Amino acid sequence: MKYYISDLHLFHENAIAFDPRPFASLQEMHDTIGKEHYSLVLSHYPIFSWRNMGRGRILLYGHTHESEEDRFYQKCLSEMRANDCRHVYETEELRAYNVGCMRDYMNYTPRTLEEILNSRSKV
Secondary structure, eight states: OOOOBBOOTOOOOHHHHHOOOSSSSSHHHHHTTTSOOOOOOOOOOSOOOOOOTTTTOOEEEEESHHHHHHHHHHHHHHHHHHHHTOOOOTTSSEEEOOTTTTSSSTTTOOHHHHHHHHHHHOO
């Protein structure tokens, strides 16, 4: 089974300061998050166009945390759909999900694709 997560910011001393993370210290964060060995690491930047984006292909991304940047990104994707953008097809919804560890549905735990899809609204 495959699991996904983004934006762990391990060994980043300011991670607790710029996200409201539920850890008292960097060491506590490492101890909690580092319990698992991850065999797959993905680039985590969101993009505005991906292959077969309107034909069932799912984009998992991070980097934007819970920010205005993420809300803007999701708004842009919605407007692409509403304005009949050339890469958006009628057969499928656009599906782009922020898998940042600090999101409430991620809770600093890697999730399966099924868990992510069941916990998130589609774009």
